[in-house]
Amino acid sequence: MDIVSFLIGMSWMSAFVALLLAFFLLTVETNNKISNRLFAAYLLLFAIDNSGLFINENFIKEHLNLEFFRWTTSSLILPVFYLYIVSVCFTDFRLSPKYLLHLAPFIAENLIFAFRLYFVDDVEKMKFYDHHNQMPEFYSLLSIGAIQVVFYSIAVFSVLRKYRAIYQENYTNPRTSIYKWLIQISTVLFTLYYLSIAKNGLRYADFELLWIWANVVLQFLLLVIICWFVLKALNHPELFRGIDSKLQLARDILPKETSIAEVKNNKSEAITLQISALKDYMAEKEPFLDPSLTIQELSNQINIPVRDLSVLINHHIDQHFFDFVNEYRIQKAMNILKDQSKSQLTVLEILYEVGFNSKSSFNTSFKKYTNLTPTAYRNAS
Incomplete structure (x- = not known):
């Protein structure tokens, strides 16, 4: 041919x-x-x-x-x-x-x-x-x-x-x-x-x-x-499966005359209290265990308008909502991995328990925060 x-x-x-x-x-x-x-x-x-x-x-x-x-x-x-x-x-x-x-x-x-x-x-x-x-x-x-x-x-x-x-x-x-x-x-x-x-x-x-x-x-x-x-x-x-394109980025929510740097530097007492209340809620109520948690759902639970919550997390706490929630999931996973009474749980069972629904995303996030894989972390504990 x-x-x-x-x-x-x-x-x-x-x-x-x-x-x-x-x-x-x-x-x-x-x-x-x-x-x-x-x-x-x-x-x-x-x-x-x-x-x-x-x-x-x-x-x-x-x-x-x-x-x-x-x-x-x-x-x-x-x-x-x-x-x-x-x-x-x-x-x-x-x-x-x-x-x-x-x-x-x-x-x-x-x-x-x-x-x-x-x-x-x-x-x-x-x-x-x-x-x-x-x-x-x-x-x-x-x-x-x-x-x-x-x-x-x-x-x-x-x-x-x-x-x-x-x-x-x-x-x-x-x-x-x-x-x-x-x-x-x-x-x-x-x-x-x-x-x-x-x-x-x-x-x-x-x-x-x-x-x-x-x-x-x-x-x-x-x-x-x-x-x-x-x-x-x-x-x-x-x-x-997509997302809603009408959602705004946190930087677009801010007034045009206000810079991101000004927002980060302007942590009033009210902002500090809001951050404290948010972190307390995350630790006590553990909404992050819901694998499909969105900022809108968290806003409804904690009674903070979604626009304010977006600015609070993305600028005052200086984390994406994605990273903010996953940090709590990883912390909980680390506690489970260190707990000898839960040594019978597999890594797959743990990742589902803490709010992940993908092994690859769990491993990526876990290594980002600990520089170790979940198995290596468990063996080192």
């Missing part, structure tokens, strides 16, 4: 898997309908874009307008991926008219093609197709694609940074894996997209064989990543 045939076979396989997974996501019963549909759309657009490597040349020449339109659909891939990331991060995500702005490049490209290609005679279309690599319209497609990679990589990681900040200030450990997973997949995918930009440069260099091999490698890697992505979603549905 020659390298071109191998590339065609890989592209067929990639498109087939993408379409199969898209069909599954569109038909499976789930509460994450918007996220699943957006990811299915991403897979469908990927398959359409990928089909250019194996579509029969005669079919293309008989349906040139369809081929030109297929080129423009590539400008929808990253916007859909961005919306998918937003929908996974935030439970209150809804598709709304403001997201139509993401269609601007796609609409602009089709308007250009309407005047330049769609309505010209077949001879002109064929002439354009045969020399499309040298045509300014095709350059513009590649340029828009490159700009989108840069723009949406910044946008996606900005969303993930916002998600992480809101999560740390309002939630505790059970859903931190969402951030880790999305940051991994986004990093890998955008690395491939940047490599794809470099690969497109080979199109205009005298390295045809290298360009074909670059396509083969990228095809294989993208196929592996898509399968990894969906298998992860199927095996770990808990990764795809």
